[in-house]
Amino acid sequence: MPELPEVETVARGLRRTIVGRRIVSVRLGKTDFIDDPAALEQNLPGRLIEAVERYGKFMLLRLSAVSGGEFVPSNGDSVPAALLVHLGMTGQIAPSAAAQPSEKHTHAFFTLDDHRELRYTDARRFGRLAYLQAESLAEELRAFGADPLEISAEEFAKQARSRRARIKSLLMDQGFLRGVGNIYADESLWRAKIHPARLGVVLKKEQAVLLHRVLREILQKAIVLRGSSISDFLDAEGQPGEYQQHHRAYGREGERCYRCGSVIRRAIVAGRSSYYCPKCQPAPRGCFALPLSRRKSGKSKKKVGG
Numbered sequence: 001m002p003e004l005p006e007v008e009t010v011a012r013g014l015r016r017t018i019v020g021r022r023i024v025s026v027r028l029g030k031t032d033f034i035d036d037p038a039a040l041e042q043n044l045p046g047r048l049i050e051a052v053e054r055y056g057k058f059m060l061l062r063l064s065a066v067s068g069g070e071f072v073p074s075n076g077d078s079v080p081a082a083l084l085v086h087l088g089m090t091g092q093i094a095p096s097a098a099a100q101p102s103e104k105h106t107h108a109f110f111t112l113d114d115h116r117e118l119r120y121t122d123a124r125r126f127g128r129l130a131y132l133q134a135e136s137l138a139e140e141l142r143a144f145g146a147d148p149l150e151i152s153a154e155e156f157a158k159q160a161r162s163r164r165a166r167i168k169s170l171l172m173d174q175g176f177l178r179g180v181g182n183i184y185a186d187e188s189l190w191r192a193k194i195h196p197a198r199l200g201v202v203l204k205k206e207q208a209v210l211l212h213r214v215l216r217e218i219l220q221k222a223i224v225l226r227g228s229s230i231s232d233f234l235d236a237e238g239q240p241g242e243y244q245q246h247h248r249a250y251g252r253e254g255e256r257c258y259r260c261g262s263v264i265r266r267a268i269v270a271g272r273s274s275y276y277c278p279k280c281q282p283a284p285r286g287c288f289a290l291p292l293s294r295r296k297s298g299k300s301k302k303k304v305g306g
């Protein structure tokens with residue numbers, strides 16, 4: 001699933017290509033991943049895309065109030081609004097020439113005022129589109145915690161150390177931090193030498209502060225490298241990211257730790273496969289690695305795409 005760096009990468013691409021354009025019309029295919037399909041069809045035409053923001057793992061396309069005589073909504077509502085875009089597992093959103101044939105699994109077409117279409121493609125449809133106005137938008141955002149690139153070390157450490165949850169599930173808890181998922185949780189825990197199953201409450205303050213620092217560094221570097229392309233993540237220009245070449249733990253079961261040479265192991269923490277070095281990140285009592293599924297030499301198996 002695209003996490004903060006991948007979504008930020010897509011958002012940056014959209015900022016370059018669609019901000020300032022007006023949505024002329026909306027055409028939908030399958031709609032089971034859309035909150036209220038009719039709301040999109042009724043409310044988007046006529047609105048200007050004023051900004052593209054990333055919020056945790058999703059994007060908000062900020063829309064102007066409807067202007068001019070182009071479209072008068074029947075309910076008389078012309079307050080600013082937003083289109084929420086969550087890419088789920090396999091979602092992609094990018095503009096293309098309206099004349100260009102669409103990819104398979106394209107389920108939403110937003111015709112722009114410059115002969116292009118903003119298209120949303122999603123083979124598995126675990127994504128989400130929703131039209132949100134002032135109050136529903138505020139309601140939607142209320143559930144989310146701090147952005148990991150904005151929260152202070154002090155606040156992060158205080159919050160993390162007050163919780164009895166496992167640190168991996170804390171990092172992925174969108175109500176605590178918004179935007180971190182499985183990959184960047186494992187990578188930052190490896191870098192900070194903390195086992196994913198450690199409880200937040202047992203971390204020393206220095207450990208929590210270090211985790212905060214490495215998490216930010218990893219996310220920032222991953223943004224520069226346009227995210228990690230595992231399976232099929234592509235940015236708004238259709239290019240894969242490159243951060244997967246820098247993974248130190250995620251997806252490396254059976255391979256050597258870059259720091260100490262031990263074999264990277266996998267355990268299920270917070271319901272997810274969690275990769276860690278058993279020497280650099282000693283496990284708390286009662287947490288065991290899964291048996292190595294089969295012998296892998298580092299070179300024989302290509303774990304990542306791109």
Ligand SMILES: [Zn+2]
Binds near residue numbers: 262
């Ligand atoms: Zn190690």
